[in-house]
Amino acid sequence: MPTETRILTVYYKHKPGGFCKRLQMKIHAYLEQGWKVHYIAVEPFPYKHKNLTPHILTTPFKNHDTLFFWIYFFALAPWFTAWIAYREKVQLLSIFSLTYACLCAPAKWVTGAPLLTFIRTLKEKKEFSFGRSQIIFMIERLMEKAGVAISDSLVANSESIKVELAKLGNTKKDIQILYNNINELNIDKAEQRKWVLKEFELQEDSFLVVTTGLLIPRKNLHCFLKAVAKVESNKVVLILIGQGPLLHSLQVLAKQLELKVIFTGWREDVLDILPGCDLFVFPSHLEGLSNSILEAMACGLPCLVSDISENREIISRPEQRFPVNQAETLTAMINGVLHSNEKLEIFRNSTVADRKRFIFNWEEKIIKKAEEVIKRSPKAH
Structure with missing residues (x-):
């Protein structure tokens, strides 16, 4: 494929979390091929490359989380995207969300460039309970x-996302599955343990339970804290790596429950912290294929995860999954590993066995898929 291959992607701004981390990996893979990548956003992404070109959609709104901002963005972005795609003669629209794929319709019609869409998660009715109105849900679903x-x-x-796509009434579409991946890590767990204890000023006999991700309602962290509060040990320390709008309420709850919780905010050294911990817990209501779980697996941590469809595709052992919102079940599971090194080791070995399925060259598969879509496009002939 010629080195002048030109790709366009769209996402409103870079932010912490697995979505943008994976988006950056995709962009990096394209750039490593010598391809030219253009992106549309309301502010520059925090990484640069000679072949990476930002196209900034200016906005009068400083707060990018308001209804007025989204009305503005959804009204202008399709036409701005179409103009940039036409001007730059892009050969592929590579998008990380069905909602953003919808915004690319004018660009596709104007340029004839094929649209390759990666789907990490879908909206579900469960999100009604997370503050979304039914009207917004219906618009997003459309x-x-x-x-x-x-x-x-x-x-x-994930297979779960593929099943959900079928519910949208497009069963004839060819939907491929590309799991998120992890890299093999060479870790000295003893050294990382010493570093974590020193970093957070903890005692050597502390039992460190960690989770990572956005502090938002669907992550189910209030239930998590309530479960840990009933654990039969005063050696348990929670480490919550991430940030989000629920930070204050979680801090208040931790104080009320008299829990030892360390709120670290976002950390660039997550893969240094995780190996020094004892147990990873992921209680989320709703996920795509979780990068957080995969990172914990890469670090060899035993994992306890909520029993939702996407998590079942990662953690195969039923004994390591718990029903969402059943704090008492999670309490019992943590007590079980806390008082049994044998059970903790069984869970660790099971997690290590599960992670083998996710060790592969994700970037190579991303490139192969892009080349396939471009080659198949009528524009290529």
């Missing part, structure tokens, strides 16, 4: 359906 309809190729990151 945009997802439109995104499926106009995409030339769909790639889901």
